[in-house]
Amino acid sequence: MQILLPERSLTPLSDDQHHLLQQFIAVLSPEQAAWVGGYLTGLIANNLISVPSTDDIIDITILVGSQTGNSEALSEQMHSLAAGRGLKTVIKKMGDYKLLQLKAEKNLLVIVSTYGEGEPPDNARELVEYLFSKRAPSLKQMQFAVLGLGDSGYEFFCKTGVDFDRRLEELGATRIHPRVDCDVDYESSAEAWMNAVLNELSIRLETKPQTADLSLSSLASTSAYSRKHPFPALLLENIVLNGRGSLKETHHLELSLEGSGLTYEPGDVLGVYPTNAPDVIDALLQTLHFDGTERITLDNKESFLYDALFSHYEATAITRPMMQKYALLANNRKLDQLLHDRHKLNDYLHGREIIDLVADFPSDQLSAQAFVDCLRKLPPRLYSIASSLKQHPDEVHITVAAVRYPSHGRDRKGVGSTFLADRIGEDATIPVYIDRNTNFKLPADPSTPIIMIGPGTGIAPFRAFVEEREAVGASGKSWLFFGDQHFETDFLYQAEWLRYLKSGVLTRMNVAFSRDRQQKIYVQHLMAEHGKELYAWLQEGAHLYVCGDEKRMAHDVHQALLRIVASEIGSDNAQDYVANLQKAKRYQRDVY
Ligand SMILES: Cc1cc2nc3c(=O)[nH]c(=O)nc-3n(C[C@H](O)[C@H](O)[C@H](O)COP(=O)(O)OP(=O)(O)OC[C@H]3O[C@@H](n4cnc5c(N)ncnc54)[C@H](O)[C@@H]3O)c2cc1C
Ligand SMILES: Cc1cc2nc3c(=O)[nH]c(=O)nc-3n(C[C@H](O)[C@H](O)[C@H](O)COP(=O)(O)O)c2cc1C
Numbered sequence: 001m002q003i004l005l006p007e008r009s010l011t012p013l014s015d016d017q018h019h020l021l022q023q024f025i026a027v028l029s030p031e032q033a034a035w036v037g038g039y040l041t042g043l044i045a046n047n048l049i050s051v052p053s054t055d056d057i058i059d060i061t062i063l064v065g066s067q068t069g070n071s072e073a074l075s076e077q078m079h080s081l082a083a084g085r086g087l088k089t090v091i092k093k094m095g096d097y098k099l100l101q102l103k104a105e106k107n108l109l110v111i112v113s114t115y116g117e118g119e120p121p122d123n124a125r126e127l128v129e130y131l132f133s134k135r136a137p138s139l140k141q142m143q144f145a146v147l148g149l150g151d152s153g154y155e156f157f158c159k160t161g162v163d164f165d166r167r168l169e170e171l172g173a174t175r176i177h178p179r180v181d182c183d184v185d186y187e188s189s190a191e192a193w194m195n196a197v198l199n200e201l202s203i204r205l206e207t208k209p210q211t212a213d214l215s216l217s218s219l220a221s222t223s224a225y226s227r228k229h230p231f232p233a234l235l236l237e238n239i240v241l242n243g244r245g246s247l248k249e250t251h252h253l254e255l256s257l258e259g260s261g262l263t264y265e266p267g268d269v270l271g272v273y274p275t276n277a278p279d280v281i282d283a284l285l286q287t288l289h290f291d292g293t294e295r296i297t298l299d300n301k302e303s304f305l306y307d308a309l310f311s312h313y314e315a316t317a318i319t320r321p322m323m324q325k326y327a328l329l330a331n332n333r334k335l336d337q338l339l340h341d342r343h344k345l346n347d348y349l350h351g352r353e354i355i356d357l358v359a360d361f362p363s364d365q366l367s368a369q370a371f372v373d374c375l376r377k378l379p380p381r382l383y384s385i386a387s388s389l390k391q392h393p394d395e396v397h398i399t400v401a402a403v404r405y406p407s408h409g410r411d412r413k414g415v416g417s418t419f420l421a422d423r424i425g426e427d428a429t430i431p432v433y434i435d436r437n438t439n440f441k442l443p444a445d446p447s448t449p450i451i452m453i454g455p456g457t458g459i460a461p462f463r464a465f466v467e468e469r470e471a472v473g474a475s476g477k478s479w480l481f482f483g484d485q486h487f488e489t490d491f492l493y494q495a496e497w498l499r500y501l502k503s504g505v506l507t508r509m510n511v512a513f514s515r516d517r518q519q520k521i522y523v524q525h526l527m528a529e530h531g532k533e534l535y536a537w538l539q540e541g542a543h544l545y546v547c548g549d550e551k552r553m554a555h556d557v558h559q560a561l562l563r564i565v566a567s568e569i570g571s572d573n574a575q576d577y578v579a580n581l582q583k584a585k586r587y588q589r590d591v592y
Contacts, residue, residue, distance in 0.1 A: 019436075023263060060087055060201065061105050065094040065112035065124030065160065068269060068382065068590075069437045070186065071149050073227075075111050078194050085198055086207040095123030095439075095583065099130045103137045107176070107205075109197060110164050113149035116550065118156025120163075122582060122589055123439060128160070131167050142173035143204070145197045147190060148181045152319040152376070155346065157181060176200050183321075184379035187228060224261055225433060227380070230273055231260040232429035236395065238421070246489035249402040250457060251421050252386070255430060258394040262433075264385055266464035267440035267590070270398050271380040273431040274419035275311045284315055284355045294368035305368045313375040316353040316415060320345075323357065325374040330363040351407030381416030382435060384547060384590055386460040390471035396432070399460035399492065440545065440590040446474030449542035451534065453557055455483035455512070455523050458548020459492050461590060465545070470505045478505070479537065483512035483523040523553070524560035531564035538565075543586045550591035561587075 005022050013021065028036065060082065064075040075091045082089045092101075094112070102108075115121050120128045130136060146168070148161015158181035165179040177200050180193040201207075225231035237254035255270075264270075285292050285306065292306030309315045314322075320339075327335045338345055354375075387397035402421040403414025424430060442465055443450065450469075452462040459482055469478060480497065484490035491511070500506035510526040527534055538544065546557050558578075566574035581587035 059106040059205075060089040060109065061107065062089050062091045062109045062111065063094060063097065064091060065110075065121045065127070066149075067113060067115050067121035067123075067439060069435055069439070071111045071113050071121075071147075072438060073436070074147070074149075074186075074190050074194075077190075078109065078111070078198075081194050082198055082201075085202050087198060087201060087205065093123060094121070094127045095585070097127055099127065102131075102139065103141075105139075105142050107201060108142055108144040108168070108173070110144065110146045110161070110168075111149070112146070112160050112164060114154070114156065114158055114160040118154070118159035120160045121439075124160065126579065126583065128163065131164070131171075136167075136171055138172050139168060140172035142168070143176045143201075144168045144173045145176040145193075145200075146179040147193050148179060149186055149190075150181060150183065151379075152183045152321050153317055155320070157183075157320070176204070183319075183376060185377040227271055227433045227435070230271070230380075230431035230433045231257065231262055233257060233260070233396070233432045234427070234429050235424050238424070241399070241492045243489035246486065248456075248485060248490050249404070249421065250490075250492060251400045251402065252397065252493075253400060253420055254387075254392075254395055254397050255432065256394060257396055262396075263389060264396065264434045264436075266385070266388055266442055266468045267437050267461055268385050269382045269435040269437050269590075270385050270396055271382055271433045271435050272416055272420065273380045274378070274416040275423070276309065276315050276378070276415055277413060277418060277423065278310065280355075280413070281306060281309045281315060284309065284358070287355050287359050288366065288371065290368055290371075296369045296372050298372070305372070308372055312378060313372055314378045314415075315375065316355075316412075318349055318352060318354055318357055319376060322354070322374050322376060326357060326361075326363070326371075329366055329370055329374070330361045332361045332363075335361040351405075351412075353410075353412065355410070356408060378415070380433070382592070384457070384460040384464075385434075386463040388464050388467035388471055391467045396434075397463070399457045399463070401457045437590065439585075440547075440588050441585075442468060443476070443543050445476075446472055447476045449477040449479070449507075449537050449540055451479045451481075451537055451542050451544045452547075453481040453523050453527070453545065454547040455481070455553060456492075456548050458546070458553070458591075461547050462545070463493055463496065466500055466506055470500070470503075477507040477537070477542075479508040479510075479534075479542075480506055481510050481512070481523045481526055483514060483521075483526075485513065485515045487511070487513045487516055522556065524556040527557065527560045527564060531567060535564055535568045538581070538586075541586075543588070544581065545588050545590075547590040548592075554589060554591040 005018060005025065025033070062075045062078055064071050066072040079089050079091055112124060113121055146161050146165040148158030150158035150161070161179060161181060169175060177193070177197045180189055182189045233255040235253065236256050237252070239252045241250045241252050242248045290305055292304060294305040295302050296305055296308055298308050298312060324339060327339055338348055383398040383400055385396055386399045387395060400417050400420050403417045405412050440461065446469065450465065452465060454460070454462045462480055466478065469476070484492065490513070497506060497509055501509055510530065512521045512523050512526050514520045514522055546554055548554070562574050562578055565577045569577060578587065
């Protein structure tokens with residue numbers, strides 16, 4: 001049925017609910033739609049769906065700061081959990097949040113991730129700056145609780161959550177419940193935090209729970225496949241995009257989503273659950289003097305050590321908490337000293353894996369169970385979706401750079417990328433889910449110009465963007481910046497871009513091949529070279545997107561953008577101009 005829902009903000013629905021409803025309506029016949037309408041009305045009339053009463057407590061704000069959507073998904077879940085207890089909450093994204101509103105918040109539940117090297121997500125920066133500025137108000141009226149999302153593989157684990165928690169207290173707010181810092185397997189700790197916070201709030205606000213504790217899994221079960229219940233996707237195609245002689249190995253993979261009911265939009269990300277490489281596990285077992293047949297308990301069930309290491313545990317990357325737990329078993333003075341010297345520890349961690357740790361600091365009488373108890377769960381790997389569903393129904397495409405490098409005398413390989421590149425046989429399935437990324441989306445108006453900057457695998461979402469714009473017949477101009485090492489071997493999806501340029505779907509393309517000439521040239525140099533036109537596009541309302549390497553590229557591109565704007569309106573105004581672009585969601589980044 002061709003019916004368009006009103007904009008999300010004009011409905012009482014969450015982003016996900018709005019999205020689901022839109023998709024649902026699209027497949028209904030008029031008779032089916034009429035039946036569904038009557039059915040829902042009947043449920044409400046019979047009190048089978050509770051209608052919030054005007055007495056509901058509405059003074060709870062869930063304030064969410066998210067880059068890739070995990071915190072956003074949790075905020076939606078918390079919203080539903082709260083509703084089950086008669087607590088009405090409103091979700092506000094940090095990027096849209098009115099700073100002056102902070103003074104009026106009575107109950108503030110913060111869910112926020114950490115990015116870069118201990119930095120806030122892009123859309124949380126302004127709020128964090130305000131909170132830590134002299135302008136920050138007294139928050140004595142406020143009760144709060146903070147859930148931090150992060151990855152203990154990073155030095156500054158959950159730092160933004162830590163900063164919020166400390167600062168809100170400094171400003172006079174009262175903590176409802178202690179902060180929880182979630183690692184990559186955040187589901188159960190997030191769920192425990194939510195239930196504890198909501199219990200406490202129910203008591204303080206004297207609401208009567210409408211249902212008992214709800215679990216995230218019971219909520220997640222409304223959709224068949226999710227991060228918790230991944231879909232086994234059949235591999236359809238695995239092609240190396242680089243030409244012979246390239247130093248790069250970039251794979252284009254096509255997977256089938258048929259029968260999954262999973263959908264996605266350009267800008268969304270595919271989550272993949274990999275397994276470890278068998279030869280890596282064999283080498284680790286050998287170093288530990290285990291043979292893999294040792295029995296361990298995993299999730300209350302018995303398992304062979306080999307199987308657990310192969311598919312359940314992170315068996316390569318060292319995290320600081322892992323190292324600390326292992327140090328208690330190893331009882332080694334040098335290891336203890338290392339853990340207390342930040343610089344030496346960072347040096348040690350560079351290029352080393354768990355196999356090096358157990359070889360360098362062996363632990364006598366280590367049991368298999370004690371060893372796995374030091375490890376964390378193998379986290380899923382994320383890949384920007386490189387296809388539009390409109391052009392490839394029931395399929396999802398990704399662009400994966402195989403991570404392989406030598407270090408400290410061993411050949412290393414990235415778990416997820418080489419799982420996808422090397423270890424999936426014909427007819428094999430891969431456990432996947434869709435990670436919605438509301439912070440990296442095409443403009444709603446297809447006539448809006450777009451500028452896309454995506455060197456290396458950063459090109460992936462722009463293939464999806466351009467496919468989508470072609471499918472909907474978008475009239476807006478589009479400009480793509482791409483870069484890699486060599487024109488001859490590394491021009492990813494070259495034939496497709498040439499076709500789009502010819503047909504006019506892509507208006508402009510500028511490419512930087514860094515190793516084709518003496519002086520290295522990168523996308524940021526091309527931006528500078530065409531700075532005047534780029535600024536003119538921005539003045540016409542263009543949206544600017546950056547995808548790819550976070551450490552160097554995204555930073556250099558940001559600086560280039562600031563310089564381009566500064567040369568037009570002066571450096572004093574350039575910061576504000578770019579910050580406003582970000583705030584208006586016209587400058588979005590998907591960087592990793
Ligand atoms: C939102 C998002 C989107 C992404 N999209 C894409 C995408 O489209 N395509 C893509 O290929 N990747 C993408 N990634 C990255 C991807 O998720 C994985 O991080 C990447 O594939 C590496 O994972 P791995 O399991 O192969 O490597 P891991 O086993 O996780 O190992 C990677 C680690 O190895 C170490 N390392 C790597 N190289 C070296 C070296 N030369 N010297 C020393 N140490 C080194 C580093 O510590 C690094 O963190 C994305 C990430 C995010 C968060
Ligand atoms: C490029 C990049 C940098 C990151 N930096 C940190 C960090 O410094 N500290 C941390 O605890 N987590 C870090 N993380 C992990 C994220 O915080 C974690 O994946 C979180 O679940 C993301 O939540 P979100 O999707 O709501 O943004 C980083 C992740 C990426 C991709």
